[in-house]
Amino acid sequence: xRDGAQTxxxxxxxxxxxxxxxxxxxxxxTIDAGEFVFAGxxxxxxxVRLVAPCLPSKIIGVGRNYADHAxxxxxxxxxxxxxxxxxxSALNDPDGDIxxxxxSKRVDFEGELAVVIGKRCRDVPAxxxxxxxxxxxxxxxxxxxxxxxxxxxxxxxxxxxxxxxLGPCIVTELDxxxxxxxxxxxxxxKQDAATSSxxxxxxxxxxxxxxxxxxxxxxxxxxxxxxxxxPMQPGDIVxxxxxxxGTLRNRIVTR
Numbered sequence: 001x002r003d004g005a006q007t008x009x010x011x012x013x014x015x016x017x018x019x020x021x022x023x024x025x026x027x028x029x030t031i032d033a034g035e036f037v038f039a040g041x042x043x044x045x046x047x048v049r050l051v052a053p054c055l056p057s058k059i060i061g062v063g064r065n066y067a068d069h070a071x072x073x074x075x076x077x078x079x080x081x082x083x084x085x086x087x088x089s090a091l092n093d094p095d096g097d098i099x100x101x102x103x104s105k106r107v108d109f110e111g112e113l114a115v116v117i118g119k120r121c122r123d124v125p126a127x128x129x130x131x132x133x134x135x136x137x138x139x140x141x142x143x144x145x146x147x148x149x150x151x152x153x154x155x156x157x158x159x160x161x162x163x164x165x166l167g168p169c170i171v172t173e174l175d176x177x178x179x180x181x182x183x184x185x186x187x188x189x190k191q192d193a194a195t196s197s198x199x200x201x202x203x204x205x206x207x208x209x210x211x212x213x214x215x216x217x218x219x220x221x222x223x224x225x226x227x228x229x230x231p232m233q234p235g236d237i238v239x240x241x242x243x244x245x246g247t248l249r250n251r252i253v254t255r
Contacts, residue, residue, distance in 0.1 A: 002221040003008055003155050007155060009213055013052075013173070014173040014174070014252075015030055015135075015169060015171070015172045015173075016030055016031040016032070016169040016170070016171050016246075017029075017030055017053060017134070017135060017169055017170040017171075017172070018030065018031050018035050018036065018053050018167075018168065018169040018170070019040070019050065019051050019052065019053055019054075019108070019244055020048040020049060020050050021048065021049045021050075021051055021252070022038070022040075022043065022048055023027055023037075023064045025116060026051060027040065029079065029171055031045060034046075035206060036048050036050075037120075038228045039114055049093065049095070050091075050093065050094050050168050051079075051093045051094075051167075051168060052093050052094070052165075052166045052167055052171070053094075053116070053167050053168070053169050053170045054116050054134075054137075054166070054170060054218040054220065055091075055127065055218050056088060056091065056116075056216075056218045056219045056220045057088065057089070057216045057219055058085060058213070058216075058219050058220075058240065059085065059086040059087075059088070059090065059091070059096055059164050059219075059220045059222065060082065060083055060085060060141075060209055060213070060219070060220065060221045060222070061084045061085070061086060061141055061222045061224075062081050062082065062083060062200070062205060062221065062222065062223050062224040063078070063080070063082035063083070063084060063154075063157060063224065064078055064082055064224065064250070065082075065198055065199050065200055065223055065224025065225075066096075066193060066197055066198065066199065066201075066224055066225065066226040067197070067199060068193075068226060068227035069224070069225055069226050069227045069229065071227070072228075072229070073082050077157065077199060078199075080208065081200045081204070081205055081208050081253075082102050083209065084154045084155075084158055085155070085158075085159075086096055086141075086158050086159050086163060086164045086222075087159050088154075089159075090158070090161060090162065090163045090164040091158050091162075091163050091164050091166060092163070092164055092165040092166065092250065093165065093166075093167065093251070094165060094166065094167025094168035094246075094248050094249065094250075095167075095249055095250065096105065096162065096165060096188075096250060097162070097170075097239045097250065097251050097252075097253045098140075098142055098162050098163070098165065098232075098238075098250050098251070098252050098253070099160075099161065099250055099253055099254070099255055100233075100234050100253065101144060101160050103144070103147065104144035104145075104146055104147055104157075105117075105146050106143075106144065106145045107142060107143070107144050107145070107231060107232050107252070108142070108143045108145045108182055108229050108230060108231055108232065109140055109142065109185065109190070109230065109232055109238045109240075110141035110142070110143055110190050110225035110229050111138070111139075111140055111181055111182070111183035111225055111226075111240035111248075112138070112140070112141050112181070112222045112223055112224060112225050112240075113136060113138065113139075113176060113179060113181055113195050113221045113222075113223050113242060114136065114137045114138060114166065114220050114221065115135045115136055115137040115176070115202055115220070115221040115223065115224065116133070116135055116137055116170050116207070116208070116218065116219070116220055117132055117133065117134060117215045117216065117217060117218065117219040117220075117221070118132060118133060118134030118135075118138065118187075118217055119132055119217055120137065120214065120215065120216055120217060121210055121214070121215050122210055122213075122214045123211055123216070124206050124207060124210040124215075126203040126204050126206070126207040126209055127203070129202065129203040129207060130208040132206065132210075132215065133202070133206070134170060134172065134217070134218075135155055135168045135170040135171050135172040135173075135174065136170065136171055136176060136242075136244075136245060137167060137168075137169065137171070137220075137245060138166070138168075138240050138241075138242055138245055138246070138247075138248040139164060139165065139166050139220065139222040140164070140165045140167070140183075140223055140238060140240050140248055140250060141158065141163075141164070141225060141238045142158075142160075142162075142163040142164070142231075143157055143158055143159065143163070144157040144163075145157070145228065145231070148213065149159055154181060157230070164220075164222075165248055165250045166220065166248070167246075168245070168246045168247065169245065169246060170202065171244060171245050174245075176195055176201070176204075176223075177195055177196045177201060178194075178196060178197070179194070179195045179242050179243075179244055179245075180192070180193070180194055180195070180214075180242065180243065181193050181194075181195060181226065181240070181241070181242055181243045182240070182242075183228065183238065183239070183240045183241070184238070184239045184240075184241070185230065185232065185236060185237075185238050186236055186237055186245070188227045190229075190230055191225070191226050191227070191228035191229070192226075193227070193228075195228030195243075196222075198223060202219065202221075202223065203227075205221055205223060206221070209221060218225055232252045233252060234236040234252050234254045235251075235252065236251070236252045236255075237249065237250070237251050238250055238252070
């Protein structure tokens with residue numbers, strides 16, 4: 001977490017790190033047995049509002065990192081990771097509303113596994129990637145598909161305010177190659193994939209990205225979406241589920 005980040009270390013016990021709004025202030029803590037545990041005590045998880053679990057200086061997206069997704073868009077599989085940025089202002093809470101921008105006529109969901117960096121690093125070899133990972137969370141890489149095509153680049157299409165819902169928590173000690181990702185739109189299953197199908201795995205992504213950019217505590221790498229993306233409309237509810245992490249649930253609204 002960017003301010004007061006916890007340095008990753010080899011831990012024998014898995015933890016769920018989260019941030020919550022309590023009595024008007026955001027607290028950092030952990031989720032344990034249905035409670036949010038923080039420095040001031042512990043409260044029922046149902047009684048607090050979770051907010052984005054970290055404050056990244058940058059959100060790095062990876063395009064076409066599942067072969068089936070590249071195919072559904074009619075694109076080739078990249079020879080190297082295809083990177084883009086979402087600004088910090090795109091960050092959204094795990095139960096926050098996604099505002100449908102008036103400039104777009106098609107806004108898509110893209111459920112993804114996300115990696116959260118735990119310490120400042122540069123030029124990290126793949127063999128040491130685990131040393132710089134704080135944990136894993138879920139991201140919805142919301143995309144204005146029509147603007148992505150018309151603009152010829154992805155900054156606006158990927159970067160609207162609230163286009164990076166994140167959460168509900170950061171889970172440590174996970175194997176990023178052995179999870180199942182599912183995305184539901186209004187309760188209907190749209191995406192269902194194993195993270196073992198990533199073209200470029202987490203270790204390789206960290207090596208490639210850190211060779212170009214210094215990574216800071218709390219930075220997020222969203223690892224790419226599988227096939228099954230599709231449009232959302234105001235009033236829709238999109239849920240991205242990874243059992244080991246939880247459910248990222250957001251409603252689409254207009255201003």
